[in-house]
Amino acid sequence: MSILIQLCPALLLLTGILIAVFRDLRSQTSLLRIQGIGLGLLPLLLAIEQHSVALAIAGIIELSIRGILLPGLLMRTIKRLPQEQDPATTRNTASSFLLSGAVSVAAYLAFLPLTRVTHTQLAQSSFIGLALVFLGIQVLLVRRQAVGQIIGFLMIDNGIDTFGFLATLGVPFVLELGVSLDLVFVILILAALTNRMVRKFEGTDVDELSELGDR
Amino acid sequence: MNASSYRIWLLASSVFTLGIAFAGGWLAIATLNGAHLSLNVNWLLPLAGLHLRIDPLSALFDLLTATIAVAAAIYMIAYFGRHVTTRFTLALMPVFVAAMLLVPMAATYYDFWFFWEIMAVTSAALVLTNYRDSATRNAGLYYIAYTQVGFALILASTAYLNAHSTTGFLDGSGSHLAVLSNTVFVLSLLGFTSKAGLLPLSSWLQLAHPEAPTPVSALMSAAMVNIGIYGALRIDLAGPQQSWWGVLMIAIGLASALYGALHALISSDIKRLLAFSTSENLGIIITALGAYELLRTTHFVIVAEIALAGAILHLIGHALFKSLAFISAGQLIDQSSTRDLNRMGNMIRRARLASTGYGVASLGATGLPLGAGFIGEWLLLQALIHTSTSAPILLRIVMPIAVALLALTVGLKVAAMTKAFGIGVLSRQRVPGSSETVRPTLARVAGATAISLLVLANLVFATVPSIVAPLYQRVADYLVPRGRPIDIGFSIMFMPLKGAISPLAIFIEVVGSAIVVGLLVERHIRLQGRIPSADLWNCGGGAPRIRMQYNSASFAQPLETIFGNALRVQEHTDVDHADPSGLIVTTMVYRRSRADIIATTLHRLVGAIIGQGSSLVRRAHPGNIRLYILYGAIGLLIIFMVTR
Numbered sequence: 001m002s003i004l005i006q007l008c009p010a011l012l013l014l015t016g017i018l019i020a021v022f023r024d025l026r027s028q029t030s031l032l033r034i035q036g037i038g039l040g041l042l043p044l045l046l047a048i049e050q051h052s053v054a055l056a057i058a059g060i061i062e063l064s065i066r067g068i069l070l071p072g073l074l075m076r077t078i079k080r081l082p083q084e085q086d087p088a089t090t091r092n093t094a095s096s097f098l099l100s101g102a103v104s105v106a107a108y109l110a111f112l113p114l115t116r117v118t119h120t121q122l123a124q125s126s127f128i129g130l131a132l133v134f135l136g137i138q139v140l141l142v143r144r145q146a147v148g149q150i151i152g153f154l155m156i157d158n159g160i161d162t163f164g165f166l167a168t169l170g171v172p173f174v175l176e177l178g179v180s181l182d183l184v185f186v187i188l189i190l191a192a193l194t195n196r197m198v199r200k201f202e203g204t205d206v207d208e209l210s211e212l213g214d215r
Numbered sequence: 216m217n218a219s220s221y222r223i224w225l226l227a228s229s230v231f232t233l234g235i236a237f238a239g240g241w242l243a244i245a246t247l248n249g250a251h252l253s254l255n256v257n258w259l260l261p262l263a264g265l266h267l268r269i270d271p272l273s274a275l276f277d278l279l280t281a282t283i284a285v286a287a288a289i290y291m292i293a294y295f296g297r298h299v300t301t302r303f304t305l306a307l308m309p310v311f312v313a314a315m316l317l318v319p320m321a322a323t324y325y326d327f328w329f330f331w332e333i334m335a336v337t338s339a340a341l342v343l344t345n346y347r348d349s350a351t352r353n354a355g356l357y358y359i360a361y362t363q364v365g366f367a368l369i370l371a372s373t374a375y376l377n378a379h380s381t382t383g384f385l386d387g388s389g390s391h392l393a394v395l396s397n398t399v400f401v402l403s404l405l406g407f408t409s410k411a412g413l414l415p416l417s418s419w420l421q422l423a424h425p426e427a428p429t430p431v432s433a434l435m436s437a438a439m440v441n442i443g444i445y446g447a448l449r450i451d452l453a454g455p456q457q458s459w460w461g462v463l464m465i466a467i468g469l470a471s472a473l474y475g476a477l478h479a480l481i482s483s484d485i486k487r488l489l490a491f492s493t494s495e496n497l498g499i500i501i502t503a504l505g506a507y508e509l510l511r512t513t514h515f516v517i518v519a520e521i522a523l524a525g526a527i528l529h530l531i532g533h534a535l536f537k538s539l540a541f542i543s544a545g546q547l548i549d550q551s552s553t554r555d556l557n558r559m560g561n562m563i564r565r566a567r568l569a570s571t572g573y574g575v576a577s578l579g580a581t582g583l584p585l586g587a588g589f590i591g592e593w594l595l596l597q598a599l600i601h602t603s604t605s606a607p608i609l610l611r612i613v614m615p616i617a618v619a620l621l622a623l624t625v626g627l628k629v630a631a632m633t634k635a636f637g638i639g640v641l642s643r644q645r646v647p648g649s650s651e652t653v654r655p656t657l658a659r660v661a662g663a664t665a666i667s668l669l670v671l672a673n674l675v676f677a678t679v680p681s682i683v684a685p686l687y688q689r690v691a692d693y694l695v696p697r698g699r700p701i702d703i704g705f706s707i708m709f710m711p712l713k714g715a716i717s718p719l720a721i722f723i724e725v726v727g728s729a730i731v732v733g734l735l736v737e738r739h740i741r742l743q744g745r746i747p748s749a750d751l752w753n754c755g756g757g758a759p760r761i762r763m764q765y766n767s768a769s770f771a772q773p774l775e776t777i778f779g780n781a782l783r784v785q786e787h788t789d790v791d792h793a794d795p796s797g798l799i800v801t802t803m804v805y806r807r808s809r810a811d812i813i814a815t816t817l818h819r820l821v822g823a824i825i826g827q828g829s830s831l832v833r834r835a836h837p838g839n840i841r842l843y844i845l846y847g848a849i850g851l852l853i854i855f856m857v858t859r
Binding site: 106110130133134137140141149 | 840841844845847848851852855856
């Protein structure tokens with residue numbers, strides 16, 4: 001059982017790197033779904049090990065919101081998008097890979113002082129949360145389409161959640177619920193905005209938004 | 216508010232101000248008599264509590280403020296009785312005086328900042344008393360901006376000192392002195408000299424003092440500016456120094472003195488002229504302090520003490536003659552209903568006492584013998600010319616230049632004060648006399664009392680400066696513990712050096728010879744008979760007309776031409792024509808304005824810096840959303856790197 005628990009953070013980091021590297025929005029969304037499921041599995045497995053009901057409920061909420069609801073909402077939005085001609089990212093796959101690696105290492109280095117003072121193995125892997133945050137920022141930076149940026153945003157939030165959970169082994173249940181519900185609303189609003197962008201500008205390339213800036 | 220209730224408010228405010236002034240003066244005198252007064256209340260003020268303490272240095276400034284405040288509190292009955300104001304203004308007067316008394320008493324940095332800011336805010340509100348006038352609003356805005364910039368500089372520098380002090384107390388037995396670095400010195404000096412009305416942050420002074428009500432101008436120009444000097448003495452001159460600090464102070468002081476004297480020369484607004492004179496005299500005081508600093512760092516201790524004595528005596532003299540000048544100028548303005556010297560005239564007949572007071576004050580401001588400003592300047596000059604030939608090269612360069620510039624300043628201010636008194640008071644009446652308004656007796660008595668008290672104080676100080684000798688000894692002992700303060704008796708002399716003076720002897724000589732000359736002339740006239748005056752060949756003209764007499768512009772014109780580059784006087788003649796061809800002139804208006812070049816340059820510089828900065832910020836905001844995200848990411852990284 002404990003090996004499975006140890007594997008979960010690794011799964012999160014792997015999906016994070018792959019999301020940062022992949023260019024296709026649908027495969028990115030599928031990876032985000034896997035990541036969400038992994039994030040939900042972590043408290044569930046811990047709950048089985050520690051026989052804790054609260055952790056189990058938190059895990060079910062995580063799983064249903066991050067693993068099923070949010071990627072589902074995102075997929076629906078993507079299906080409505082027109083087929084866009086221009087490349088969806090500003091970087092090619094190889095350089096994205098390199099960048100992701102560098103970001104993960106940077107996150108690990110930034111967390112070295114913290115990991116030294118923690119004792120459990122799970123807490124020592126909490127740097128993965130920070131790595132996910134940086135990878136999310138990377139996605140935000142290189143994506144040209146609004147939906148891609150929503151994916152980055154979700155990944156940042158997943159990273160914060162991962163960090164909170166791994167470092168403290170259990171975020172209070174009410175807090176978890178509140179944050180997750182906020183996130184659902186944010187994604188609903190962003191999806192609605194994306195739809196409006198598509199209708200107005202026939203595309204969701206955010207570079208075009210700079211034309212709106214007052215120069 | 217009806218008349219009787221207003222009168223009660225006015226009297227209450229005046230009595231209250233008087234009470235505060237007497238209390239402050241009493242505390243100061245007790246301290247000078249050797250008492251150790253302090254007050255510690257921990258819960259009264261936020262953060263640090265209320266800690267007050269008077270040492271001889273505070274006592275000097277408190278005594279000066281209290282003296283001016285007594286005169287101003289009496290005079291405000293006369294002034295505000297005529298110029299009806301709001302209860303708010305009346306209530307602010309005692310607060311302002313109390314704040315000025317409390318700043319030197321503050322024992323901790325927190326109390327210092329607190330009372331300093333109370334002083335700044337109340338004075339700003341008092342400057343804005345006649346806020347319906349656009350010139351007043353402009354002056355108030357300038358004042359608030361400059362005073363806050365000055366306070367920001369002081370806060371930044373003293374906050375640094377406070378952070379390095381173990382106790383938080385201002386003198387804290389030398390705990391802050393070790394860390395008085397160059398940056399801290401320059402910042403705090405700029406802040407304090409701004410309050411003292413010195414360059415480069417002085418533009419508020421010539422705007423705010425004329426627009427404020429006269430009792431407020433008197434308090435600001437004779438007492439509040441001193442607080443700036445107090446700050447410089449307390450913070451900047453307390454510890455070990457470097458010689459270039461003294462050179463910087465001399466440079467600031469002489470530049471301000473020269474600039475103030477030049478502008479006083481060409482001002483025709485009587486209150487603005489006095490404001491420029493304040494800038495000039497405070498410049499002389501900071502020059503003396505700079506000389507003290509420079510001489511002390513180069514180990515010429517005896518000459519340094521002469522410079523210090525010059526600074527302290529000129530501080531006292533300036534406070535006395537400037538308060539008298541403002542109060543009697545206020546009476547002259549009320550009498551003639553104008554601030555323009557060119558529209559006054561013949562005031563010697565129309566307002567005898569105020570004219571006399573103004574004359575005594577002008578004599579003090581010229582820095583000539585028999586005036587209250589003489590002794591301080593003479594001591595400064597002695598300190599400057601007694602540079603030994605064995606002195607370092609720096610002293611041998613700086614001191615002669617300072618002597619030359621000081622001499623030029625004195626020449627210019629003699630011209631300016633002669634103009635102010637001659638054109639404003641002694642000349643023939645130009646504008647048909649305003650009908651003398653009947654004033655309530657109490658107001659007239661109050662005005663006369665204030666002026667008489669100050670005239671008396673001026674004359675006594677000018678002839679017998681030794682009455683402030685105990686005060687000076689205590690302050691000098693406090694500032695230079697192991698020094699040997701010079702002896703100020705009936706004649707002032709410094710033993711190891713050549714030089715002595717006795718103002719009383721000069722007074723007796725001048726008055727005596729004037730009486731003898733007068734008697735001889737009278738006798739000559741009696742023997743020969745008066746020479747009959749007759750019209751000379753006058754081209755058919757009769758007696759000279761009023762418009763032929765000198766006015767303030769014609770008086771200053773030769774000097775104005777010489778210093779044209781520095782003054783930037785602009786002249787405009789607007790001509791209106793009655794016909795399209797422009798042959799018949801209906802009206803012709805001549806206007807003269809001068810640009811304050813320091814302020815203009817400073818404001819342009821600040822504007823350019825802000826413009827550059829904002830264009831840089833604008834360039835960083837191109838509207839690209841991914842760039843903003845990158846900024847966020849970099850910020851996050853920096854936070855992680857810093858906190859690890």
